[in-house]
Amino acid sequence: GQNIDQPTEMTATEGAIVQINCTYQTSGFNGLFWYQQHAGEAPTFLSYNVLDGLEEKGRFSSFLSRSKGYSYLLLKELQMKDSASYLCASTFNDYKLSFGAGTTVTVRA
Amino acid sequence: KAGVTQTPRYLIKTRGQQVTLSCSPISGHRSVSWYQQTPGQGLQFLFEYFSETQRNKGNFPGRFSGRQFSNSRSEMNVSTLELGDSALYLCASSIGTSGSGELFFGEGSRLTVL
Numbered sequence: 001g002q003n004i005d006q007p008t009e010m011t012a013t014e015g016a017i018v019q020i021n022c023t024y025q026t027s028g029f030n031g032l033f034w035y036q037q038h039a040g041e042a043p044t045f046l047s048y049n050v051l052d053g054l055e056e057k058g059r060f061s062s063f064l065s066r067s068k069g070y071s072y073l074l075l076k077e078l079q080m081k082d083s084a085s086y087l088c089a090s091t092f093n094d095y096k097l098s099f100g101a102g103t104t105v106t107v108r109a
Numbered sequence: 110k111a112g113v114t115q116t117p118r119y120l121i122k123t124r125g126q127q128v129t130l131s132c133s134p135i136s137g138h139r140s141v142s143w144y145q146q147t148p149g150q151g152l153q154f155l156f157e158y159f160s161e162t163q164r165n166k167g168n169f170p171g172r173f174s175g176r177q178f179s180n181s182r183s184e185m186n187v188s189t190l191e192l193g194d195s196a197l198y199l200c201a202s203s204i205g206t207s208g209s210g211e212l213f214f215g216e217g218s219r220l221t222v223l
Contacts, residue, residue, distance in 0.1 A: 030208060042113075042199065042214035043152075087152065091208030096165050097142070101151035 004100035011106045022088035026069040030091040037085045083107045113215035121221045127188040130218045134202030141183040142207040146197040195222045
């Protein structure tokens, strides 16, 4: 694969902020996606970053640093419904979409 | 509009058998890609079809094959099933190629090999 690494699990309290980091090999990198997958459901698209910087969409933001091979997904004002697996995925010169193993976020009351 | 539809949703097979899974993309989407999802491994790319042509292939043995029809519907086939093939098989469609924008996933076909 393309060595896409993200933490396995994270736990946070309702109303808090959680940051999910993702690192990848920079060689041939094109862009980075984040998907959300609730247990037993299909993944759904959250964000797509091609350029460096922060993109905000409501409570969710995604950051990319192309030179550092680093991205993060920031979840603010956590709600119970945010408990899910968050998948980091990258495209490279071969245009295959490679996924990380996913980060399971558990939100506690 | 209708989402991505995968059939069957659940199936049980025995070692050595073969299986065919079907995926109907969102109307107007020309790309269909397939992924295998297992606990701890995440989504592993199988292949992508665009306008009836296989555009890309992952690192799976030749027992895994697929095709796409003129109406963009796609099928994948796994022959000579092994226990390790037990997984959730997800199909995703997109307007352009899979790495160029948002993927829309189906609910998946959960295969159990006994």
